[in-house]
Amino acid sequence: MTLVNIKGLKVSFRQHGGQIDAVRGVDIQLAEGESLGIVGESGSGKSVSCLALMRLLPNSATITADRLELDGVDVLKAKPRQMAALRGKVAALIFQDPATTFDPVFTIGHQMVETIRTHRDVSKETALGEAEQLLLKVEIKNAKDVLSYYPHQLSGGMLQRAMIAMALSCRPKVLIADEPTTALDVTIQAQILQLIKDLQAEMGMALIMITHDLGVVAETVDRVVVMYGGRVMEEGTVDQIFDTPKHSYTQSLLASLRAGESRRAEPGTGEPIAPALELRNLSKVYALRRRGRIFSTYVDFPAVRGVNLVLPRNKIVGLVGESGSGKSTTGMMAMRLLEPTAGQILVDGTDISKLDTGALKVFRRRMQVVFQDSYSALDPMMTLAQIIAEPLNIHGVKTPREQTEEALSWLERVGMDRSFGNRYPHELSGGQRQRVAIARALILGPSVLVADEPTSALDVTVKAQIIGLLKNLQKQMGLSMLFISHDLSVVRSLTDSVVVMYKGRVVEQAPTANIFANPRHPYTRSLLDAIPVTNPRDRRERSFITAEDITAGTPRLTRSSLAAEAAAGDIPQLVSVAPGHLVEAIVTN
Secondary structure, eight states, X not given: XXXXXXXXXXXXXXXXXXXXXXXXXXXXXXXXXXXXXXXXXTTSSHHHHHHHXXXXXXXXXXXXXXXXXXXXXXXXXXXXXXXXXXXXXXXXXXXXXXXXXXXTTSOHXXXXXXXXXXXXXXXXXXXXXXXXXXXXXXXXXXXXXXXXXXXXXXXXXXXXXXXXXXXXXXXXXXXXXXXXXXXXXXXXXXXXXXXXXXXXXXXXXXXXXEESOHHHHHHHOXXXXXXXXXXXXXXXXXXXXXXXXXXXXXXXXHHHHTTXXXXXXXXXXXXXXXEEEEEEEEEEXXXXXXXXSSOEEEXXXXXXXXXXXXXXXXXXXXXXXXXXXXXXXXXXXXXXXXXXXXXXXXXXXXXXXXXXXXXXXXXXXXXXXXXXXXXXXXXXXXXXXXXXXXXXXXXTOSOHHHHHHHHHHHHHHTTOOGGGGGOOGGGSOHHHHHHHHHHHHHTTOOSEEEEESTTTTSOHHHHHHHHHHHHHHHHHHTOEEEEEOSOHHHHHHHOSEEEEEETTEEEEEEEHHXXXXXXXXXXXXXXXXTSOOSSGGGOOOOOOOOHHHHHHHSOEEEGXXXXXXXXXXXXXXXXXXXXXXXXXXXXXX
């Protein structure tokens, strides 16, 4: 039976400047138990097509179609109560941005329980128990605690996992996943994709995977639809699309996917270079409140533990690890956007960890940041030209007219038309918003850039363009970058060295080529094993390791086997195993 039947779908949006045609005659069919991938650039219409099917588009949208059916129901003619019954029970949607999906004033547990009880006749206690089990299934270990958390208390990856659990709670016939792994690190991404595949097989659930990551498509789906400019460019089985793509656009997508595979190590000059940024024994401890029956107690949670990191001039250092490993916290402390509990932050040899606001402003021009969530990072009341020009205005650089011209020029440099300067953030796709955030960070010409997942929301072709842009800017401006990411394919193609973090501490660091060719720590090996394949023929069963496996597999070295003396003791510490290659090991006599 056909669950999704879309024929001749057209969607347009009314705006101040006229009308924008987002979808132009799209045909999509999906049968029971089938898995379909919809891929394309940001703005190609892939998300809009599925939101039209769920009747979740704003009032400014005009929808027409020859057929728009969900489980045999004509969506365009269905009444609101009928659509409410279809959502969740027949079709569930995992949104791209979890931060805007959850209600900030209710706990995660309350919202999951409400979803379950809306569609199923169960008690509150039963629903709460199911919610806890679903959180455990998506690898949230402290599920019972998370049920009492509010959305702002979870990281982006944790929040995405909670949303996936909530979408699966009603056991829908069709699961529409709109970039479900965008905010997830590579190991959790592999686990979530495996979980979705297992649930699909167990429940006979159909799947629509909307993504810009062709590696995700290669891992999960049977059939692929390629969209561009609101139209379907190509359709076929996953093997046909990857092996014999017919359309030039599909061929360019595949070329971008494999762009980073042939990276080779560059020979070093051997000359010492003063670091642009140095972190010394940096730590961050949070006081977490645990609610009791009468009184609340506070416990210390060490988010970052004694991190030492050197960012050389004109180099890119990748900082990788799972959600909650402390990598974003480390980056925010490096920018003094988060105050460290202990340690030093050196920029061009000057310790900025104790500077007051006035003294710190001098360094702000040299150090900029690209945030992970571009939606909350951009002021919704400002035009794109005003947003990008704002750093120039704050630091008194150039006249207002010159600031606007510079902002429009940067729009072009990040792959957007100058006409976008008068638009507002809500009028952009996720990928376009991220490009604006990158332009704003680079307009001052900083020497140090902390990029916190700058390509997480970008489709594969734009991601390749942004990587190329950052490489060019590095050469032109002498840019030094701390690149925080869970996308190891990007890390491999962009960075000079990699620092791997696990549970708040550094467990391995080495030149990029060495990390990928000879990972020494078990956690690093698990990260590399979880990288999505670049061809569906290379699919394999994943073997996910636990925290106990990582502890048991930590290298054990004797002091006599080390090049340098290390303090004896049965606790993990970073030791040198090769030139420039440090790994956490248990050192014994």
